[in-house]
Amino acid sequence: MIKHRKIIYVVLSILLLPFFVNHIYNAPTADDYWYANYVSELGFIGTQLYYYFKWSGRYISTLFLTVNPLVFNSYKTYGIASFIYNISLILSLLYFFKVLFHKYEIKLSAFLISLITYFIYISGAPNISEGFYWMAGYVNYGVPLMLSVLSFGIYLDKRFSSFWRIFLVSLLNILSVGCNETWMLLTLYTQFAFLTLGYIKHKKVDKELLIIFLITSVAGAIALFAPGNTVRAQRFPKKHLFIRTISNSILYSIVYSFRFLKLQFLLTLILFTPEISKLPIFNFSNKKDIKLVLIFNFFFMFLLFLPALWSIGNKPPTRTINMGYFVFIFVFTFFYIINLQFYGDKFSKFIQKIKKNYKSIAFVCFVLLVSLTSVNTSYYDMLIIGPQYKTIIDKRYLDIESGSKNIITKDIRKLKTPSTFYRGDIHCYTQKQTPGDFGRYFKLESIRCE
Template sequence: MIPDHTADYKSPITRTIKLCQISIIIFLGICITWIFLNSINSFPTADDFCYGARAIEQGILQSVSIEYLTWGGRYSATLLLSVFGASKLLIEAYYIVPISIILAVFLAARHFLIKFSIQDKTYHFVFFVALISCFSYRESIFWMAGGFTYGIAAAIFLFLIAQELLIFLDFMANKKNPALWKIGNLCLMTLILAGFNETVMVAHIALLGQLFIILAYQNWKSRVTCMIGAIMLTAVIGALIVKYAPGNLTRMNDMSSQNVMASATKSFGWIFERYTHIFIMTWLLFYSSLIVFYPRKPNKSENKYLLLIIAILFFTLWASLFTRAYVLNGSGPSRTHTIDFVILSLAAFIAALYIFNSNMEAVFQSRRLKPIFISFSCMFFVALILRPTADNISFLDTLVNLKYSKSLKTYMSARIQMAQNGRDTALSVDDLKDKSRPATYFDDIQKGSKDWRNVCFSNYFHLKEIRLKNSLSEPDTLGEITSPGKD
């Protein structure tokens, strides 16, 4: 029997294990603290002002209706964006956006682990940081329009994956069927999820479809098969509500649908072309974390289902990529990749758990021999900081780029203050010379006053117009940015 706690080991390995664990927790704590501190420096941009201005002028429900009729069917995201955009929090407490997204992902990650019988609270934190580190910080955390549409959606999707996989595993293990009220709640959450974005909507339908086919093959008359079928039907209904939104006709004019088979083939190839190295790094990250923290005893009996779950998540990722390949003929912006990375991370974790369960003696030796244990601890650090994020940069680069948030917030706060004081006037403001550095930056107003970003900003602050200055007097670094009102 393999020991299940570091206290079972004799010194000095016990001290080594504790030291490595504490070192990792401190490092992860510093990372999350750094992210939270820089969340204070986040600020609204682009679509944020569009939703805010319209919700204030038309009302929240009318704003959602207008969006559905004139632009897109993302009813859940639009409602959330309108509620926050219409409040004073958009300007006065924008940091609530990134903090709420991060906390939502933490709760979902913790829920996922509990459903896989991992109760260790320390490991909950480790798993959460490993997961959130792969997000697009610019587009899925620090920007409201992208964060509420994709960041919150990722958290809800993670919660639903945990619940639906648990139903599947319980059925395979001949355990008690879930209560009907739980299925009702899952149907409601599924309907809500479908209204966030098309990528997560299609990915969820693909996941449910696979579970339904497997369950129907096992026993198509079973109560659980009907339950998963009901959830899947709800997901399809949500998708139809989105698809047939009148506003989609306007939005799709700029998009040309591709050939179905060509898109399916292309998206299948992308999994191996773009995500193989990320999957390997993520697998190393999670496997080393299981060795170092040993959150539960290995369980060989569940392995026969883990490989099947990996396959299910693989085809779910394929569906996620197919959505953009068919509609956009590309993989889409970074915020859409956040959904891919969540699915990929879960598949890598399940694969790591499979190896962890399969090699009990190897796990024991890894924790008993100091050089091997230390090597796994180092592997965790390296994989975490060097693994690419959905922004196509390393997590280390993301943390470094956060240092520009304070200077950027100072600059943008001055611009917003000038806009608040300039009601019914036309404003001309300086531009940023280097927009690639700050992780808290998404988009800015443009030179032409008729650009939609400029119009939304003007409408929100009741300006006649706003445009960028024609002069090229911008400073070289964010640390030297001057007030927008100065030449």
């Protein structure tokens, strides 16, 4: 509860500490070297054209990834880049909640709610390393979330004139839909849903949102119809199977709607139920509005899985599912709020019990969060595995800086690797000793792993 705010800040600091410290150990891998090599060989503009016509229509993520630290021979600042992204995500949440709380006169700390939202997301995300530490992962699938949160904040911020609101939201949408195809589809769906619901309720079209939707559609088309998407699709024989795509999208939508009900998410909702029940945001007069939220969430989840199942024939990678979990946090919280307001009488006893036993409940929640979530694993990585991992990586870089063209290194895959921030390692082929992207970047002749 808000009167226990100082305690909550202390608890959040303990819970979030390892996730931030582990950026110290973060090191580039896989696609990070791949992008840097293409920039070195084709040039900056040539790389943009190559990816768009030969690999992917993600024109914005390609742009960002081809200015990564490796391009500037600054591989030691890789962890700083991931740290900056995570701070930027928190700041975007802070701006959004500040605008939202001001608009609806909500007496909650925007900073506190931003940190709680971030904690629920990072500690419950299906793939932490690819969503928060690996640059190729968070640029493709994390940056669009941050940009979209900013765009929602600007759209609600009435300090902007109509022109600047349309301009800035459209610009942020152009950037976000250019990061990946799934987010493009989800963004257009969300805008279309709000346009439709607004027309049903008010019998008029929101002209600002309509303009934004049309501009976003054009940007989405540029990404979707890129020649590179067709080229890449040829690698997947199970693509474009209609019945398989629809049936599996429905199945995964149902399964993940339950999987996303993470322990940390549910415990936070319980702890803040007394405060949530007082929120003056919504005034729902009938059950149809509640059903609309459920329908919106189902189709959102459906569209989360649809693109990958259609284009490659498989469930999307967990870094894509991270995006669904992020949005699910907001949608389910919204659903919880309106149920508290619609069925307020039935929740009254539950709320009173929380108020009466708040300290005991909070202590139990803290113990559960530390022991049963990824917080426990992240602390283990920070204190035990991370330093060992960094020692191996630092020695590898020292050998390279010494001028050696043939290096011998430990194969990290044979050791206990960090679970929260480790994405992968260089490709070591013990027989051929092929340098791979890592070797190409450092101009090595061979790599041998022990």
